[in-house]
Structure formats: C-alpha cells, structure tokens
Amino acid sequence: MIRAAIAASLALALAACATTPESAAPARPDARSYAVTADAMGDAALARAAANGKRVLVVLGANWCHDSTALAGWLETPRFTGLVAERYELVFVNVGMPQTGDGHNLAVPQRFGLAEMKGTPGLLVLTAEGKAVNLDTAASWRNAASRSEEAIYAELTALAGRPAP
Structure with a gap:
C-alpha cells in the first residue's frame, strides 16, 4: 500500500515536470523563413520599394534561432502581412x-x-535608396520571442515612416 502511494506520488511529480502549463507556452506563431541563397540581398527589393513608395524590411536571422522564427511567424500573420x-x-x-x-x-x-x-535576429529598415533608418535599434531584436505582438507591430509601424492606416 505504501509502495503504491509512493509510486503514484512519483508518477505525479514526474508528470508535472514533463508537462508545460498552457500559460507558459509561447503566445506567438513560429515560422522558418531563413533560406540560404546565393543572392541574399540583391537590389530587387530596393527597386520595388522605390517603385512602390515603400521601405525595405530586412530580417537578419536563422532557422535555428527561436527569436528569429518567432519574428518570422509574426510577420506571417494576417495583421502583419497587411502592414x-x-x-x-x-x-x-x-x-x-x-x-x-x-x-x-x-x-x-x-x-x-x-x-x-552579436546575435540573431537583427532587423534593418531601409529607405528605397538603401539608407538604414534604424541602426540604433537594428541589433536589439535578439529578444523578439519575448516581445508582445503589440510592441512589434507598433515598432514596425513607426519604422514605416507614415502614420498607421
């Protein structure tokens, strides 16, 4: 009887260690978007930005990095794809x-x-002429996985250079 109680207690303790409470799970989407290509950043994006009156958003990351995949995941959600x-x-x-x-x-x-x-991800916002507008914060995205959706959206809206729609 005592052995059964001890075994049950141990099983419960191990189960508690092996599971993650729902509230502790990251509340973010993750995506793998960092392909290795021969032409990592050609001038095509700058040309499209000039033609369309936009800026270029350069996300410098890697698929092994949870902060990089978190940022890529946010950028694939409907709210961010619209922006x-x-x-x-x-x-x-x-x-x-x-x-x-x-x-x-x-x-x-x-x-x-x-x-x-010094880490990933980095995020550069460029004018169509190729001038970085956020060199002071470009390397600060290494904590992207712990940023809120609102904080990321607000910063990307501000870096876009025009008021939000």
Missing part, C-alpha cells in the same frame, strides 16, 4: 551564427551600416 504589404518590401536573410564566428551573408548588414552582429 508589410502596404509599407514594406520584405527580405529574409540567413546570417547563420554570427555570434560564434559561423556567420553567413554578413556583407548584407555591413552594406547598410550594421558593422557587427
């Missing part, structure tokens, strides 16, 4: 693991003035 379609040309650039010296496509952030990437 992006109206105000931005969106480009995902795989930068690998720059913090360990195994970076990829690091010429892209350097081209637009972000000299160093």
Whole structure:
C-alpha cells in the first residue's frame, strides 16, 4: 500500500515536470523563413520599394534561432502581412551564427551600416535608396520571442515612416 502511494506520488511529480502549463507556452506563431541563397540581398527589393513608395524590411536571422522564427511567424500573420504589404518590401536573410564566428551573408548588414552582429535576429529598415533608418535599434531584436505582438507591430509601424492606416 505504501509502495503504491509512493509510486503514484512519483508518477505525479514526474508528470508535472514533463508537462508545460498552457500559460507558459509561447503566445506567438513560429515560422522558418531563413533560406540560404546565393543572392541574399540583391537590389530587387530596393527597386520595388522605390517603385512602390515603400521601405525595405530586412530580417537578419536563422532557422535555428527561436527569436528569429518567432519574428518570422509574426510577420506571417494576417495583421502583419497587411502592414508589410502596404509599407514594406520584405527580405529574409540567413546570417547563420554570427555570434560564434559561423556567420553567413554578413556583407548584407555591413552594406547598410550594421558593422557587427552579436546575435540573431537583427532587423534593418531601409529607405528605397538603401539608407538604414534604424541602426540604433537594428541589433536589439535578439529578444523578439519575448516581445508582445503589440510592441512589434507598433515598432514596425513607426519604422514605416507614415502614420498607421
């Protein structure tokens, strides 16, 4: 009887450790959007931005990074796809693991003035002429998974350079 009670208690304790309460699960979508390509950031996005009166949103991340996949996931939701379609040309650039010296496509952030990437993701907003408008905050997105939907939306709206619709 005592053994059965001890076994049941242990089983309950292990079950509690093995499960995650629903409230602790991330309240965000995740997506894998960081493909490795030969032409990570051609000038096509800048040309489209110039033709359409938009800015370019360059997301510098990697599929191994939960913050990168969280940000990509938000950008795929209807609320964000509307904002992006109206105000931005969106480009995902795989930068690998720059913090360990195994970076990829690091010429892209350097081209637009972000000299160093210490983590992922980074987020650059460019004018159609290729001028970065957020170099002061571009590397601050390394906590994207813990940002709220509202905070991300507000910052992207502000960086778009025009009032929200």
